[in-house]
Amino acid sequence: MKIMLVAAEASGDALGAGLAGALRARQPNVALVGVGGPKMAAEGIDSPFDIAELSIMGWLEGLRAYGRVKARVADTVALAVRERPEAVVLIDSWGFTIRVAKAIRAVLPDVKLIKYVGPQVWASRPGRAKTLAAAVDHLLALYAFDAPWFEREGLATTVVGSQALHVDMSGADPVAFRKARGIAPDAPLLLVLPGSRPTEIRLMTPVYEAAVARLKAENPALAVVVVAAGTVAEDVTARVAAWPFRAHVVGEGDKYAAMKAATVALATSGTVSTELALAGAPMVIGYRFGPVSYAIMKPFFTGKYATLFNHAADEEIARELIQSDATPGKVAAEVGRLLADPEARAAQAARQTAALDRMGREGRDPSEIAAEAVLGVVAARRPSPDPA
Template structure:
């Protein structure tokens, strides 16, 4: 990019970013930071909807995005009045700020409604979607819907472009951000020492999710698993990272479990704990990729509202839920979903791995191979996304 003469005034650009969940908040923050790095001769102004991470980059959100952390079709219907109210707030902010472009991050239901409403209120503003719906997994018709609502898609997965470009939506793939999780400062030995564990003492990392609905569905079965493990393996230490979005819910649930559980309340501690753990019991999601990068074997669990799951099974074409299992097209990490997500099934898989170091090591090796298929080692997602935004807006 050509630099401006030393005395030339900086070009001003205002970008609005809209994120409705913690994962989107992280994507938005990374994008803003990279835009400043890659286009230093632009005087950036960032506005929009986001959480703590985007706030650190200067975005003052008019409402708490925790109220939009909604999981499942049934739950989405129940929350529809609240979602519509927040869409109106988002449009009002857009009209007030008049940004040069709007980036709508993930959260399909909310950001699609926001895109349609913003397009109606400000027909000329460019709309960029950052993370598309997984049409390769279910409901391919959403590709046409998105193509009619936005101007450009920044996608995470190599399976995305054929679906969206067939509908005329320009799409670029920037990779899964979880592949670039930085474990450089993680110190597993120091973490173990901080909680009084020796280097080889057994430790189970428990990750019940980052959405209220996930805590609601996963904590009861996880609580039973932990109680039984504690009785059978009194030397096993339990560690549980806590997401900001569900802190109060997790803390309340943990108090009801008659098991000593050490809570970890920051990212640095979470990554050290991932490196330190013997094994993880995790709610399905992005955390599975992070665990795989950390070299931690895992058992995956997930539950939804029964009706939501019934609908999902009838529209999904996937054989697996965990991304590295999907990419490898085989069950590397065991998954126990919905009716299979029972204490007995989870305990059996956990016991097998706690008792068999070779099994754990083989799972870690296969997880690493799957991460390579996913694109481990490529340029960071935020860096590639910022380039895509600058190119689309012709600012390079």
């Protein structure tokens, strides 16, 4: 049995690595090939190119990278043609993986195509559900509220749950984290998570720097910690080093301890919001697109909220400051409100936890469910043994 996994971003690389391990646990002789990053490489999946160059956000940025994306789609399809897998699992990264799906279908029509993480059609561009249903054979959805959108279009869907809801933070020690950095146990600590894409860092770090400068002016005792995601660590470290106030920069290895140690978090919208909620950290969410990209995309936004647990609860538990609202003044005001009000922090953290319960926090490990679904699709494809 040979299965191909395709991931184009850091979050997809983590999902792919978890799926690879779960597949091998159930089918030790499975051969795994594909496209991915360092975590999938650690599972023995050697990528034909560096996926960091595919970390793209926004319409304008996508247009600028079109030639590069097209070339990498061709490389991915060539790998599929050479390896002839029984199934291809396309992980997240809608723009890249939908192109790969269509291209593989054209040259290898008998290969089963499985999408792992559907587009967030509840938030924008609901027509993508129909597009996906025409392109792949099966969807592995993260949340129960995803499934109806795709099942209405005839796409078989398995709800596997989100890996972000099953992060093990038991080894994260907030007391040791503070002590190692000389931060007093009772000192207010603001954790800043600027994102994992180069565009996010470019657009959001100036906003966060200016907002935190205001907060530090109001409270010089405020400790500041910035998480530098692996894909953008060098850029983030260099930018924070130029800030006119002290900020501790930590890598992803210290991320969960930092989340538990935080009094309040300021985060760029993404999966990290779910992780912060798991850690019990009240937060403010920010996001900016490039102005041209936002003008193009704005008419397609149909959902009320960008943050998953806000959507699950159908209320703005964590304040969202998007585009024109993501200003230093508004960010500083919202973060400052939480820093000044322990009761508001506790109430928000409790509501965040309740929303995670609605999203399936107590369910089985998503990688295990995803592996079972993938193997089920492959088994259905294979001819039944001849009873003779």
